[in-house]
Amino acid sequence: MRRLAAAARCRPTWKMITPFLDPVTAAKVSFVHANNPKEMARLDELFDLRYLEKRIGGQFDFEWHFETYWQHLTALPDRLDSAPPIPEPPSPSAGTAVATEAAQ
DSSP states (O other), X not given: OHHHHHHHHHHHHHHHHGGGXXXXXXXXXXXXXTTOHHHHHHHHHHSOGGGSBGGGTXXXXXXXXXXXXXXXXHHHHHHHHTSOOOOOOOOOOHHHHHHHHHHO
């Protein structure tokens, strides 16, 4: 039922925004249904199904574990503190500053 509800929202929304997109870009988007073998074959051509979650037609059995996520998230500041500092970007030359002021 969840997929049906998602499809019911996506297709009308897609039809509304398609006229505003470049036709080449719009042609690159397609909706795939897991119960349609022809569409799944196309998905298999484009992606390695071992890395797509089962809920979207792949083979990867993903389970969300908040505790694992939280441990990694809380350890992030410690890892960032031990990382080498990010170098400052080079300062713009005087010619660039004059060109920028002239553009304004």
